[in-house]
Amino acid sequence: MELIIFRGVRNIVDIAPPSDVCLRNNRPDVCAPYLLGVLIFMFLLVFLLPAASVASDDENCLMCHKMPGLGRYAKGENQNAVKRILYVNEELFKASYHGRLRCKSCHQGVDEIPHTDAEKVDCASDCHIQDPSSNSEFSHRAIVHDLSMSAHGAKQVKNGQVEDLPNCKYCHSNKPYQRSDTDHQESMKFLNICLQCHESKEWAERFFKHINYRASTRRSSKQVVELCGQCHADRVMMDNHDLDVVVGFNDTFHGKAIRYGDAEVANCLNCHAPYQSGFSPHSILSQRQSTSPVSNENKIETCRQSGCHTEAKEEFATSGKIHPSSFTTVQMMSRNTLNRPGEADPDSEFQEWVLHMISLFYKTLIIVVVGGLALHQILDLLAIRRERKLREG
Amino acid sequence: MLDALKAIIRTLYIIALMGFTLWYGYFLYPVIFGTTEVETEEDFASQEIEAFFGEGTTEEEKEFMKSLKQQQRISTTDLGYMVIEEQYVKGHFHHVGMKVETDDNSICTRCHGAVPHDKAKTIRAFLNMHAFYMACETCHVRPEDDEQEWEFRWYDKATGKVVANPPGLNTLDESMYGNYSAKISPGGIKQDGSFKFINGPKELAFVERYLKEEGRLDDTQKSKMKKVIHRNVNEDPLICDGCHTISDEPYLPFTLLGYPQRRLHELTSTEVVGMINKYQEFYIPNLLRGGGVDKDVETE
Numbered sequence: 001m002e003l004i005i006f007r008g009v010r011n012i013v014d015i016a017p018p019s020d021v022c023l024r025n026n027r028p029d030v031c032a033p034y035l036l037g038v039l040i041f042m043f044l045l046v047f048l049l050p051a052a053s054v055a056s057d058d059e060n061c062l063m064c065h066k067m068p069g070l071g072r073y074a075k076g077e078n079q080n081a082v083k084r085i086l087y088v089n090e091e092l093f094k095a096s097y098h099g100r101l102r103c104k105s106c107h108q109g110v111d112e113i114p115h116t117d118a119e120k121v122d123c124a125s126d127c128h129i130q131d132p133s134s135n136s137e138f139s140h141r142a143i144v145h146d147l148s149m150s151a152h153g154a155k156q157v158k159n160g161q162v163e164d165l166p167n168c169k170y171c172h173s174n175k176p177y178q179r180s181d182t183d184h185q186e187s188m189k190f191l192n193i194c195l196q197c198h199e200s201k202e203w204a205e206r207f208f209k210h211i212n213y214r215a216s217t218r219r220s221s222k223q224v225v226e227l228c229g230q231c232h233a234d235r236v237m238m239d240n241h242d243l244d245v246v247v248g249f250n251d252t253f254h255g256k257a258i259r260y261g262d263a264e265v266a267n268c269l270n271c272h273a274p275y276q277s278g279f280s281p282h283s284i285l286s287q288r289q290s291t292s293p294v295s296n297e298n299k300i301e302t303c304r305q306s307g308c309h310t311e312a313k314e315e316f317a318t319s320g321k322i323h324p325s326s327f328t329t330v331q332m333m334s335r336n337t338l339n340r341p342g343e344a345d346p347d348s349e350f351q352e353w354v355l356h357m358i359s360l361f362y363k364t365l366i367i368v369v370v371g372g373l374a375l376h377q378i379l380d381l382l383a384i385r386r387e388r389k390l391r392e393g
Numbered sequence: 394m395l396d397a398l399k400a401i402i403r404t405l406y407i408i409a410l411m412g413f414t415l416w417y418g419y420f421l422y423p424v425i426f427g428t429t430e431v432e433t434e435e436d437f438a439s440q441e442i443e444a445f446f447g448e449g450t451t452e453e454e455k456e457f458m459k460s461l462k463q464q465q466r467i468s469t470t471d472l473g474y475m476v477i478e479e480q481y482v483k484g485h486f487h488h489v490g491m492k493v494e495t496d497d498n499s500i501c502t503r504c505h506g507a508v509p510h511d512k513a514k515t516i517r518a519f520l521n522m523h524a525f526y527m528a529c530e531t532c533h534v535r536p537e538d539d540e541q542e543w544e545f546r547w548y549d550k551a552t553g554k555v556v557a558n559p560p561g562l563n564t565l566d567e568s569m570y571g572n573y574s575a576k577i578s579p580g581g582i583k584q585d586g587s588f589k590f591i592n593g594p595k596e597l598a599f600v601e602r603y604l605k606e607e608g609r610l611d612d613t614q615k616s617k618m619k620k621v622i623h624r625n626v627n628e629d630p631l632i633c634d635g636c637h638t639i640s641d642e643p644y645l646p647f648t649l650l651g652y653p654q655r656r657l658h659e660l661t662s663t664e665v666v667g668m669i670n671k672y673q674e675f676y677i678p679n680l681l682r683g684g685g686v687d688k689d690v691e692t693e
Contacts, residue, residue, distance in 0.1 A: 063664065067571045068493070069525020072518045073511055083482050083508070086518050089490040092477070096488070113668060114515040121486075169486050176488070370414055377407055 061103045062090055095176035097213075100206065101127060123168045144168070146283040156286070157241070164237055171227060171281075177209045187212060221258045221267035225249060228268045248323040266308060271322070274305050294322070467492070494574050498553030500592045500600045500622070501529040516672060526571050528578035530591055531645070532631040543579035545650060546588055550574055553597070555588060558651025577650060591625065633669040637661060 064070060070086040093099055104110060105127045109119040124144035126137040147153055147168075154162045191208050198204040219227070231237055232246040239245075249255045249268075257265040273279040274293055285292035293302040300317040303309045309316060466481035479489040496502050501509070509529065510520035523532070528548070536543055549556045551574070559573035580590040603618050610618065635644035639661055647657045659665065 060664075064519070064522075067522045067525070068489075068491070069571055070518050070522040071508060072521055073508055082484065084518075085482060085485055085487075085489060087489060088487050092488045092490045113671070116515065169484050173485070174487050370417070373410065374414065377410065381407075 057090070059103055062088065065103075066090060092176050093174065096174045097177070097210075098174055099176075101129060105129070140168075143280075143282045146280060150283045151286045152284060159240060159242075161240055164231065164241065166231070177213045221263060221265060224267040224269055225255070225258060244323075246323050252323065264307075270305075270308070271302055274302055276307075277302065277305055491572060493572075494550045496550045496576060498548065498550065498594075498597060499528055499576075500597050501533075503597075503600055503604060505529070519672075522571070526573055526576050528576045528590075528592075530579055530625075531577055532635075533627060534579065534591060534625045535627050535631060541581065543591070544581055544588060545577050545579055545645060546590070547573070547575040547650065548578050548590060550576060553594065555590075562651045562656060563653050577645065633672065634666075637666050637669045639663075639666055 065086060065088045068087045072084050072086075073081045074084050075081065088103075098106070106121050106123075106125075107118060108122075108125065109115075109117045111117060124139060124141040126139045129138050130136070131138040148155060150156070152166055154165060157165065187208065191205060194204045194208055195201060198207075229246065229249070232243075235245045250259065254266050258267060269275075269281050271294055272292075273281040273284050277293060279293050285295075287294045289295060290297055292298065296318065300312060300314055303312045303317045467478055468481040469476060469478050477488055477490050478492055480493060482489075496507060507524070508521050509524055510517040513520070531545070546555045547557070547559060548554060556575050559575050561569045561573045578590050578592075580588055583589050600622060603622065607615065631644055636647075637643075637660060643661065647660065648654075652660070
């Protein structure tokens with residue numbers, strides 16, 4: 001053990017004579033300082049080892065999976081080549097939400113090497129860790145069920161293009177718990193309160209981080225809009241699924257406020273899955289379903305939710321378009337909540353035309369006013385120069 | 394005096410007005426009149442496809458452009474105490490935690506890519522893992538019987554030049570294993586005592602010229618040129634037990650390449666060698682043994 005460590009750390013070997021030299025010469029007084037140095041070094045080495053290198057991996061999966069470059073291309077569901085990275089960064093994994101799980105908790109059927117028996121990861125399976133609230137095996141089964149019954153579930157897809165549907169990984173990666181150094185310091189102060197009753201510091205710290213993380217905003221509004229927009233702003237994909245293309249959100253006040261960094265303003269989820277009204281992002285429903293928070297029946301209550309437009313009147317939710325179009329015919333034909341995409345609504349078309357004309361009027365007015373002001377200034381400057389020349393001349 | 398003051402006020406007024414106009418145009422205009430549409434990765438891709446291929450592009454061409462876009466995309470995750478920057482890989486769950494340097498100096502990856510092994514299903518991931526820090530020539534080009542044994546050196550993935558043994562080899566941080574920004578490649582000592590990789594800038598320039606002019610060659614000429622490029626490639630590549638062996642002389646001189654004893658021990662441990670032996674016994678396809686296509690080899 002000692003030999004292996006010394007060979008690994010080459011420069012240190014040179015400062016300490018081999019122990020047999022001391023023994024052979026029978027001069028412990030000469031070797032004592034060196035031996036003391038070696039002992040101190042050994043002591044420090046144990047404490048300076050990175051946490052990751054001493055973390056347990058009882059299945060020894062990391063013997064291979066710690067190597068970057070372990071990967072391949074495979075055929076995806078739609079026959080395209082998909083990159084499969086089989087490398088796992090141990091440090092980031094240990095710090096992640098799933099860091100306490102054994103690999104086999106998710107990757108089932110990897111008993112053989114090579115893993116010819118590997119099964120596809122199923123988030124609805126049991127994780128083989130205990131849910132402290134029920135002492136039963138933990139599972140995401142309920143959430144997976146909710147998702148399957150939601151607008152994003154395969155049951156809702158009529159054209160068979162299930163590969164477009166978001167799966168768990170589409171929205172969730174195995175992120176480490178976020179923490180800034182200052183937040184961490186503050187958290188640790190609070191953690192001490194937990195530790196007065198709970199003996200295991202590791203358990204308490206992890207539990208605390210989990211609660212802390214879940215109670216905070218995990219994804220900014222901008223990120224939510226970008227995530228949803230990757231599909232819902234894709235015209236081809238939305239056409240394939242007979243859905244509206246959401247192109248106008250950035251033109252709403254909500255969209256503009258998000259663009260300018262307002263963290264409090266409503267993003268997609270605040271209306272389509274308002275947590276405080278009992279909805280979840282995993283059970284988003286079509287706006288045509290009466291139980292959806294954005295159905296014509298429920299829209300007003302969604303606008304009135306705490307922290308938003310609490311005083312909103314009925315007309316507030318029903319008179320305008322939540323995602324305005326950018327005035328193209330295609331988009332104008334699918335604005336009304338009750339209309340099917342492709343069905344033109346004459347009232348809606350008229351409203352869009354009026355809005356378009358108002359917008360055009362103001363744009364022209366601004367150009368004329370600001371442009372006129374600039375022109376006036378330029379002419380004024382020229383006049384001053386001319387007068388000055390005349391005076392000097 | 395009064396005139397000068399007036400001139401200053403007037404100038405300030407004009408500058409302020411110009412500033413206001415710019416501010417208005419840049420900040421307020423989008424607030425009042427909205428912004429452009431959300432442009433997705435697919436939108437960007439389709440715009441470039443049309444610019445590159447014109448209208449009426451095939452699905453394969455679309456996929457190609459989407460891949461190019463994805464390749465450029467960097468995923469950034471701010472953890473508060475550190476920021477992870479890594480290449481975006483659609484649908485990948487675990488965080489890689491690093492950016493991977495491309496090998497700009499391999500003549501093989503020009504055509505075969507950075508993840509070249511895909512035929513032998515059971516071992517392709519392992520082979521690709523080795524391709525991360527070993528040049529293809531290390532296993533696929535071996536000295537003839539009448540030739541001298543190769544010398545091995547590390548080359549920098551970006552510059553192609555010989556570099557010292559990577560410091561990452563000595564780290565105790567296992568997350569650094571294999572991520573050296575350098576690759577091992579064979580070569581020989583020239584008469585003047587300097588080292589030369591078997592494939593260097595000259596060979597790279599040849600391959601690049603070939604790829605550039607490929608369209609002008611007919612099938613026979615292409616075949617000839619490919620034979621020239623692959624003239625040193627052995628039918629029987631080096632297989633695992635050449636290096637992962639308990640013998641005193643593995644094919645790669647690990648110690649000279651800077652591997653500390655601890656790493657050498659790992660590479661030749663019973664754990665690794667035992668697993669390799671199991672692989673050799675059951676899974677190394679005949680293709681890699683020079684015995685033609687094995688039933689284990691599944692073409693994707």
